[in-house]
Amino acid sequence: MGGQSHLLFVIAALPFVGALLPGLMIRAGRNACATFTAMPTALALVILLLLAPSVMRGEVVQAEIEWLPQLGLSASFFLDGLGLLFAGMILGVGLLITLYARFYLSGDDPMGQFFTYLLLFQGAMLGIVISDNILLLLIFWELTSLSSFLLIGYWKHLPEGRQGARMALAVTGSGGLAMIAGMLILGSIAGSYNLTDILQAGDAIRASEWYIPALILILIGAFTKSAQFPFHFWLPHAMAAPTPVSAYLHSATMVKAGVFLMARMWPALAGTDAWFYIVATTGLVTMVLGALIALFKDDLKALLAFSTVSHLGLLTMLLGFGTEAAAVAAVFHIINHLTFKAALFMTAGIVDHETHTRDIKRLGGLRTLMPVTFVIGTIAALSMAGLPFFNGFLSKEMMLEEASHTDWLGSHYAVPVLATFGALLSVAYSFRFVAHVFLGPVRDDYPSKPHDPPFGMWAAPALLVVLVIAIGVMPVLAETLVTVAASAVTGADLHPHLKIWHGFTPALYMSVFAIAGGAVLLLAHGPLDRIWAAAPRPEAKTIFDWIVKTFATAARAVTELSHNGAISRYLAIFVIASIALGAAAFAGGGLGPTTRELLPVPPVILIGWVMLVVATVLVAVTHHHRFRALVLIGIIGLSISAGFAYLSAPDLALTQISVETVTIMLLLLALHFLPKESPRESPIALKVRDAAIAITAGAGVAGLAYTFLLRDVGTISDYHLANSYEGGGGTNVVNVILVDFRGYDTYGEIIVLGIAGLTIYALMHALLDGPAARRLKNTDYSQDRSRDRHPLMMVVVTRVLMPIAVLVGIYIFLRGHNQPGGGFVAGLVIAIALLMQYMASGFAWTQARKRIEYHTMIGFGVIIAGLTGVGSWLFARPFLTSSYTYVHLPPIEEFELATAMLFDLGVFLTVLGAVMLMLYSFSRIARFAGETVNVEPMDYDPGEHVDDDNGKEN
Amino acid sequence: MELIVASSVGVLTAGGVYLILRLRSFPVILGLALLSYAVNVFLFASGRLAIDMSPILSKYGGATYTDPLPQALVLTAIVISFGMTAVLVLIGLGAYLEAGSDKINVGSGGEADRDGEGGS
16 A cells, blocks of 8 residues: 555645646636646546545555654544545535636636635645644644635625635634644543544543543534534625635535544544533534524525535534444435535526526526526435435435434433424425525516526536436445445444335434425415514624624733833833743742852952943943943943953853944944933832832842852753864864854854844835935034044054954954854954944945945855755755865965865855944945045045145045 | 852843833843843853863863853854844834934833823
């Protein structure tokens, strides 16, 4: 079987891959679009048929790819009888719907979109029925909710379409959330998320104390999807969708997903009292209620929608009975309901398409005008009514047979009577569909002159009614499929025999009574309809809207309370919450004894500490003087760099000191355009409050740091220390970690840095195009400006320093792999060297001498780093595996060449480019604000004799 | 030494938290810078403190080294926090230039109101 099993992946992927086609092919015309939609479906169907023989023999086709084994999530699929039945329905009806929709959709409707949604939905449905992993199943389950939302709301211009789609999403989506919880419980009871394991752990699951919660949560998911009472209300509203969607979603697929799930979970969950009373009762109530409402609906599609609700109730009830015979009946009825209900929806669509109305009160007498449609619709409706020689009769008989010997809370009559009543109502609305649409006198007030549609439109329903009759007359045709599917549902080896004649059984009498009663009810429909219209009923949509509104109001109230636009408040809440969580964690966890001695404190360090503390306190207290605060920040940064150097972290010291420099420059540039002082506006109470929060936070962090500093910890770094030289070819372990062991992280980080640089550049441009531009131009910055903008000393010194600085940068870069340094530090050092030129010699002068754009530099950096990583693929090694060699060129000492160095070059370029682009962007703002630009390195040439004291203006 | 490092982290955190609770964008940015220092030192310290044990492999063997991993993580964190600061500064600058005010609280509510009364 292994040879074929991977075909399951193909089946699962085909609709999603195919979903790309319609959108593209619509340019080639509507026929091409429909054809290309049909192709992946047809292909998947063919593959399914290839797999069918072995499934029919009772085998199970399985295929698995591990995805996230730690979570128990794998991309595993399996195909058994039940899966085959549903996959066949989904794909087969999918094909017919594609054909039907080709003719149904008008030229104004974007057909490419429609077919893309349809294929997405088809893929999601297929995924549900062939998933072997319940987590995967949940993903597909949610995907059906989402894609059906798109389909139901396809006619975006119709408010009913949008509201119906939203309601369907809200109901089925929240049901799906409940189901996720249920499935997770189920998985933890069974100890596996694989369906095949879960289905075999039925006894353990039913015995678990978590059985009831899991059952209820999963059933909420199934009931919402399959529109069971009291969640039935979304289905009729989803009828605002185009008819092909209704026919697909509400006959074969979406609403059957809930039924499928109950059938799938049958071996694990069914057979208990809880299952019987919840599932069978809900099904029974839904069946009767749906049928009753359907009888009084005047909209053709609403009638069919409620009849679908009713039939889904019937299926649910059968599964709820929990007996094997009932499961057989359910499986058989799934097939039968699909055939007649899809045909009926398509018939309703044809009637709507041709007469431009779906209102039964405005129809009638179409028998002679649309003979083909009449025949198709009548056969399907009679099957729905359950008349002999149509397939609906067979499964309804089986249902009544099961109902006739089911006790409910000790009563022998409750279930049979209600089931017969439901069947009776079903007969009545089915007859009404025929009698009030096709029979009766021909009218002369149809909104449009009706006639039969083109062949393409009635071909699909015609094929379905052929099946209705074929199965109805020769039920043995469906026997194999029903056998394997029912065996898969129950987990037992069943051999049902589908027959038309069972003898004079109670079911037959119930059936006869139902048909006769239904006919009588139809005759009395007029007066009953008036009573129904006058009777007060709760309107589901009003209730739903009220609930949604209440939730929205509550959500808004909470949002406005906590998210009112005051960042200070969010931050205060965040800090206090963090402190509380930290305190809770601290109090909850045990603390071992200290294992480390305190290190001695030399006096120099003490001085540095005092500087840091004083500077920090001063920044906090006197932050209103912004310039002074910046100077103090610089002191703090330098103290920290010194601390790093002392505490055996030379790389950090180098990085910190160079970052410090560029940060301060950046803030200085920004401060140029900002107010130089913060107003003193915080009331004293606020200051005290904030200080209390701050001191608590600081004390907490300090306590935490002190606690762990005195205790040893297990570390993974021994590996890095041991393999740095052997594996990475460098003795600077920090650098080797950056470019080799954790190279992938570093790769991500330089990309982030590059993006930050580009973001700043883009924001700067947006700023200069907006209202800020005016403000910039009109502000007088002359107070800030030095008279001697480019002092002679600075220019000369930086000019001399430039080559030295670049040399130092290159040196730091080259030694990085073995000694402190590397791409990050080198990039920053060179950036500082360039910045000095900008500051000393002026923007334009430096800019004119710049050869490479900083954007390009970022791009090259990322590409070089990436290619270095990809390069190791060529040698069949994982991404970013480094390799190195020692080279000996005669005049120079032996040196090392490592691919890691190439990666480091990428890091270097990205850092340099990003830092320069950021500062360049700030300078652009300065120029825009009216900063004059020098052409010469200095504002005046000292070699030139000048009489005027003011020098040469530029 | 441990006390020195721990108290430095604490003082930096306290200063940072106090500043990010201010009402203007510039002190908030300074506060974030202080918090970055605090977090970086904190992370670095999680490798425990060591003197004269740089993670530079010695030719002669037998040497002990401090934990290099936190250092590598902090090194990139320092550079990234620079990038983040730069973006924030530009956003703050843009907000000031567009709105004409560098207040950070907008909308209704207690603190914003208070800011409105005291501000320019």
